[in-house]
Amino acid sequence: MFRFGYDGVMSSVTSAGTAVRPLRKDAERNRALILGAAREVYAAQGLDAGFDEIARAAGVGVGTVYRRFPERGDLVEALFEQEIDAVVARVEQAAADPDPWRGLGDFLRWGAEAQAADRGLAQVLAAAGRGHERVAAGRDRLRPAVEALVRHAQQAGVLRDDVTEVDLGIALAMISQLGDAGSSDLRDRYVTLVLDGLAVRRDGPTPLPPAQPSEDDLACVVAPARRHR
Amino acid sequence: MFRFGYDGVMSSVTSAGTAVRPLRKDAERNRALILGAAREVYAAQGLDAGFDEIARAAGVGVGTVYRRFPERGDLVEALFEQEIDAVVARVEQAAADPDPWRGLGDFLRWGAEAQAADRGLAQVLAAAGRGHERVAAGRDRLRPAVEALVRHAQQAGVLRDDVTEVDLGIALAMISQLGDAGSSDLRDRYVTLVLDGLAVRRDGPTPLPPAQPSEDDLACVVAPARRHR
DNA sequence: AAGGAAGTGGAACGGTCTTTCCGGTTCTCC
């Protein structure tokens, strides 16, 4: 297992806790290059992007990526374990909104955009894609925060009381696959539609953002199946 | 191009319309085996399933599949061109319901189940997956039918008037990816939630089917990305 | 400065998928 030492330099710590030497400088530099490249490649292509592509983007050999991250989950954990904490903080901020309905809406809009911008994050939050198992602890930290957000809005009488935090997660996972980085109006359209479905009561329909979905958008949301090979 | 002759036996017709001999009996039998196998394989795994797998399921050689369907679109057209007409008929039936809201709900529930049961159909309707181009004409026939269904419900004042048939298609494509064949309660839950979002007005929330989504369901709806390779 | 361990990277290997090829077989027509 690796973790940052006092000066930010990685050191090896065995299971027994006996310190081993920190990484060499060139190895530390390559590790940072790999993480930077993986962040971008996973954001754009999701967790099933190959090590070969990450190595190319980092400017190192693929053997270097495999040595430093022998299992794909090693890389996923290094990238997302703390990013999930940032998501938790955002959920808690939304739950603290004195207007629970606004807090819920703010979180759903933010969540849709965050996951649209980072496909790897979307997969990690959904427990999908290679290596997602290694951030199960992060997901476990996120769940009670979203539960609190939901409960807060339900107790305020604004959110229907037969939905759970998994329903919200499913809605976000779906909506975040629509469009590209420039399609936030489109995603907002569906967040608004979902909010109209979630509201206990509402005075007529909330006007939808005018972004008209195209049939390309329809194609985006259908996964290639092939799951039980 | 091939089409059925008067006795159901395939005959070859060149572009110039000059008839050529029908398929040999063993070839006709293999073609039927391939279509039967492809129907099941595409239903379970979507359009990206390989010819090798279809050949295996059909009990023929892969060369036999390639000879009869040189392009993947050939197979997709043979399977889905008429199946789309069945969908059109179902939409028209829903549009003819004297209760437009019930008609809309019936269609959404049916559509979610039909696409859940046949991943290939879901992809074809969404213009996704290999070979979907060859059923563009079928999709062109479907669109006005769904437009009419939408218009009918909007004119009745029950469906919000800022949604289109593409919005409905997107909702169906998303919902149909939830769960397996036994999860119709789960899909119905989201159809109900979407209907509450689509309604012009409603008296409080429509009770949701009690199917609780699991986190496995969440994983189902996130596509592996990799789109811009 | 030198020894030696850590580290590098790209080719090799094995596996999968797509498509073509061709020796042999089957079926149709006369």
Added chain:
DNA sequence: GGAGAACCGGAAAGACCGTTCCACTTCCTT
């Protein structure tokens, strides 16, 4: 019954992906 065209099917070829290996290089410690 036989000629010959259609058909079969599985191996081969090429491409791609995942992972390992090892000759060589770099860096750390003494």
